[in-house]
Amino acid sequence: MALTLPQLRALVTVVxxxxxxGAADRLxxxxxxxxxxxxxxxKAIGGRVVQRDGGVALTALGHRVLEHARxxxxxxxxxxSAVHQDGTLTGTVRIGAVATVCQGLLPELLPVWAAKLPHVEVQxxxxxxxxxxxxxxxGVVDAAILVEPSPMPAGGKLVATDEFAAVVRGDHPLAxxxxxxxxxxxxxxxIVSTGGCEGHVKRMHDDEGLPYTYSHRVREMSTLFRMVEEGMGVAIVPSLGxxxxxxxxxxxxLVKPRPRRLVLAGPGSRPWHPLAQALVDAA
Structure with missing residues (x-):
């Protein structure tokens, strides 16, 4: 099987x-x-990985190949990065994070990384x-800020702790x-968000012996806030939001504090990208 890196890169970028x-523009x-x-x-693997009719869609084989390509x-x-001749850390490192971390924590971390790793671009x-x-x-990202990881990832670093809080309208009696x-x-x-908060909210109710019920389930935080504005309910979100x-x-x-640990880590199943380790060291 004569696969090449440009072929793998083309597939990943198309997806x-x-x-x-779009892939052509980016590459x-x-x-x-x-x-x-x-x-x-x-041709090299002997099967179609992308359906080209009516837009781009991965085939079943394509889904299997994509993971290995990444x-x-x-x-x-x-x-x-590891073999850069002069030892200077340079290049691009990809970091994953949830919306509240992107909004409330990364704006503080990015200037720190920029100062300590001036030749590294963080995506x-x-x-x-x-x-x-x-x-x-x-391999979609090189590092991630994980929420309450269990167990603690090897080599991971606690970079912040925030708490869950209630969100209500300003004219609400509880405000x-x-x-x-x-x-x-x-x-x-x-109103609960299925983008990650719901599991935490459910555990809060279990811990206090309360039935877990909800009026609405949404994905996007912006939708959740809009529904609270319209008086359709109240919400519980991380304070970083x-x-x-x-x-x-x-x-x-909340009367009973509910902390949330945020841990910066690399992958557990393969060696870390050197720049992912550099992010952890500099955080």
Missing amino acids: DTGSFT GLSQSAVSHAVAGLE AALASVSALE IYEGDDDELPEWLEA GLDGIPLAELQVDGL RGMLPADLVMRP
Whole structure:
């Protein structure tokens, strides 16, 4: 099987951009060159990896190949960084994080990394709690800030701790309280985010012996906040999301604090990219 790195890179970029045109723009190649590279990969492995009719879609074989392609490219990138002749850390490192971390923590970390690693470019990939460990192992990202990882990843570093808090309208009767009991939030109906917070909210109820019920389940934090604004319920979100709040919503602590550990780590199933280790060391 005579696979080449350009073929693997073309496949991954087509998937990431959603089109051969987008991949060509990102790679600085012609669209025909990208198409030729993917076709060569298909010929080498003996099957179609991409359906080209009506848009780009991976075949079943393509899904299997993509995971290995990402891992191979991540390993090559790590090797290139490891053997840089003058020892200067340079290159691009991809880091995954949930929305609240992207909004509330990374703006503080990025200047630190820029000062300590001036020749390193950090690319941010926003995902959900459940996606980030998968992205790490598949090579989609080189490092990730994981939420409450268990067990603690080998070599990982605690970079922040925040708490879950209630979000209500500014004119809500609970808005003036210094702390809101979890049970009080059930009266108005909870709006929960399936992007990662829901599991934590459910455990809060289990710990206090309360039934876990919700009025609405949404994915995007912006949708959740909009529904709270419209009086459709209340919510529980990480306090790092404070900067995302619309002006007419307020965030109040829960009576019983619920901390959330944020850990910067690399993959557990393969060697870390040198730049991922550099991020951890510099954080």
